[in-house]
Amino acid sequence: MAGHVSIAVFDECPGEQGAFDELSRTTRGTLLGRAVAAGGTLLAGGIAIGGLPGLAAAAPSPAQDAAILNVVLQLEELEAAFFTEAERRARLTPALRRFARVVGAHERAHVAFLRNALGSKARKRSTFDFGQATRERRAFAAAAVLIEDTVVAAYNGQAANLTKRTLAAAASIVSVEARHAGWIRAIVGLDPAPDPTDVPMSATEVARTVRKTGFVRR
């Protein structure tokens, strides 16, 4: 079944669909890699995931909760930085601008919540470089779809590894991320919910996906 996901720009510059193609290739590569590889090595680039469980159930513990929350904290920081910067400097349509403004505020609230929950165990802040994705609207939209889908998959992939109390907190965040994903997909004309169940990602897969965006500087 050959095919590809591409962006069709109806109003202008069909040649500028490269940004999303690049991202979708990245996603595709990740999914293909996931389909054929079980386990796999931990990648250090972008997101530090040492010691984290994969999709297979590991006995939940407070220490494991902290490790998982630190991973999602970095994802939330990436999101917060991305939408905050995009709102400030990107040339966006009204629908995309509203999305960036509302979602940016949500992601900043998630960061604050996770930092507070982790206390002294919280990881150091990362720095990011979003390039065109926080300047140009098509690059922004494509990156927003990828980021939101990835964060949903990241939370879902860890659900069974969390203690029940932490799971309850994570559940109140992940559905908001899924709403963001559905929202941005609706704006750009992508299917908001393309699958009967959302496909989870292991921490390794999340790290690989994020690394390929090049957004995390350190």
Added chain:
Amino acid sequence: MLDLTLETVDRDGAVREAFDAVPASTRRAILAGAGATLLAALTRPAAASAASGGDREILNFALTLEYLQAAFYTETERLGAVGGRLARVPRQLGAVERAHVEAIRKVLGRQAVKRPSFNFQGTTEDATAFLKTAVAFEDLGVAAYKGQAPNIDSPAILSAAVAIHSVEARHAAWMRYLVGKRPAASAFDAPRSQREVGEIVASTRFIAASPRRTGRGKPRFTG
């Protein structure tokens, strides 16, 4: 699998771009396969026999909600009053909710509650009433799954439940977008208890007959 290509829904006309989501694309096929695999994992006999009494009760609660959603979208699609660019909404959501129903029923086997009879009070016959009801159903589904996730014992059932939970949230955002409501109302979604959900469902008067245990006294085929 489902044919889920979305036409551009662009309320303010500012975004004129659409993604050409080729239904047979490699990515779609892989995603669909992975989604199906997750549901299949849920429905393996081992998962069902391993389900605790508490898990079975939670699954029956979820099943009732999924019956409600599936019947609502299926009836709307059949009646055909929601057409034009919205026609794909009941078609797509109906297919997804039916998939959820079937997956949960397989896990529960003869322990599954029976499908109730429904009376949707005209909300399946009018586009505006349909969308408002869809928003309410999807928001309720999100809150219901969220309320139960920490109570689930089996990691396999939990993983499947959260994977459904986030799809309900995508649906909720989509329906809210279509009616012009903010798709994500706040930074944190609140859970609802079984009792709260039950009271909300009862207040709609959509359920015309209470669910009963199905298959009682009938031979069971496990092969």
